[in-house]
Amino acid sequence: MQKLTFASLLALAFAGLSHAAINDPCSANGTPGVCLTTTVCSSGGGTSRAGFCPNDPTNVQCCSKTCSTNGVCRFTSSCASGNTLTGLCPGPSTFRCCLPSSSACVPALNTATIDHIKSSEGFVPRPAPDPIGLPTVGYGHLCQTTGCAEVPYSFPLTTSTAHSLLISDLRTYQTCIARDINDSVRLNSNQFGALVSWAFNVGCTNTGSSTLIRRLNAGEAPNTVAAEELPKWNRAGGQVLPGLTARRAREVTLFRTASSTIVHPC
Known part of the structure; x- marks a missing residue:
C-alpha cells in the first residue's frame, strides 16, 4: 500500500479548505438553492442563508427563491416535473x-x-409531400410514420377530423412558447397565437434558441421585435420561399392586431 508523504497530506488538508464555486447547488434546511453573493441573490429577489455554502467567503451564501405559482427556484436537473x-x-x-x-x-x-x-x-385529406417534400396531412401535420399511421383518424380526413388533429398537434407548440418566454413578458391572444403559428412551422428547438425569444425576454417592445424578427424566418432548405415570406408577413399582422385579452402569463 502506498504511503502518503507529508507534502501530500498537507495538500489534502488545503484541498479541504478550498472554496466551493459560485453557482454550485446548495440546500438550506431542505430548500434548494444556489451559492451566490448576497448582492446577486437580493437583486434577483432571492433570500440568502448563511452556513450552507461551506468555506466560501461570508458574502457567498445559499440563495433560494419561490417563484410564479407554487414554484421554487432549483436546478433543471432536479426539477421532477420538467416544467420550468x-x-x-x-x-x-x-x-x-x-x-x-x-x-x-x-x-x-x-x-x-x-x-x-x-x-x-x-x-390535405391524404398524406402528400409539402413544398419541400415532407409528407404531411390535414392542416400541416408532419407524418411521423409511414403513411401517417400515427394519425387516429381514417383517410381521407374531413375538415372536422383535420381540425381535431391540428388542435392536438398545436398543444406542443403552445407549451414550448409559454415555457420559453419569461413571465415578465405580457402577450395578448393575437401575439401569443402568432408565435405559436411560427413555432408550428419552424419547430420548438428553433424558436427556443431564437433572437426573437431572447429579445422578448430582455424586455424589448413585443410589436417591434415581432416585426423585425419574424420576417427573417422565410427560408427552407436554404432557399427563400415566397410562401414563407407571405406567412411571416401574416404572422406579423396578427401579432400587431390589438387585443384586450392577455393570455401570457396565464
Whole structure:
C-alpha cells in the first residue's frame, strides 16, 4: 500500500479548505438553492442563508427563491416535473423556476390564430409531400410514420377530423412558447397565437434558441421585435420561399392586431 508523504497530506488538508464555486447547488434546511453573493441573490429577489455554502467567503451564501405559482427556484436537473420557467431566478441559466406538474399553464389559442394556421397550411385529406417534400396531412401535420399511421383518424380526413388533429398537434407548440418566454413578458391572444403559428412551422428547438425569444425576454417592445424578427424566418432548405415570406408577413399582422385579452402569463 502506498504511503502518503507529508507534502501530500498537507495538500489534502488545503484541498479541504478550498472554496466551493459560485453557482454550485446548495440546500438550506431542505430548500434548494444556489451559492451566490448576497448582492446577486437580493437583486434577483432571492433570500440568502448563511452556513450552507461551506468555506466560501461570508458574502457567498445559499440563495433560494419561490417563484410564479407554487414554484421554487432549483436546478433543471432536479426539477421532477420538467416544467420550468426562465427569467425568474437569480444565478445561472440552469437555475430556473420549477413548477409542479399540476401547475402547468398553457394559454389557449383564439379563433383568429386557428384560422390563420389553417389558411397558411391548407387542407390535405391524404398524406402528400409539402413544398419541400415532407409528407404531411390535414392542416400541416408532419407524418411521423409511414403513411401517417400515427394519425387516429381514417383517410381521407374531413375538415372536422383535420381540425381535431391540428388542435392536438398545436398543444406542443403552445407549451414550448409559454415555457420559453419569461413571465415578465405580457402577450395578448393575437401575439401569443402568432408565435405559436411560427413555432408550428419552424419547430420548438428553433424558436427556443431564437433572437426573437431572447429579445422578448430582455424586455424589448413585443410589436417591434415581432416585426423585425419574424420576417427573417422565410427560408427552407436554404432557399427563400415566397410562401414563407407571405406567412411571416401574416404572422406579423396578427401579432400587431390589438387585443384586450392577455393570455401570457396565464
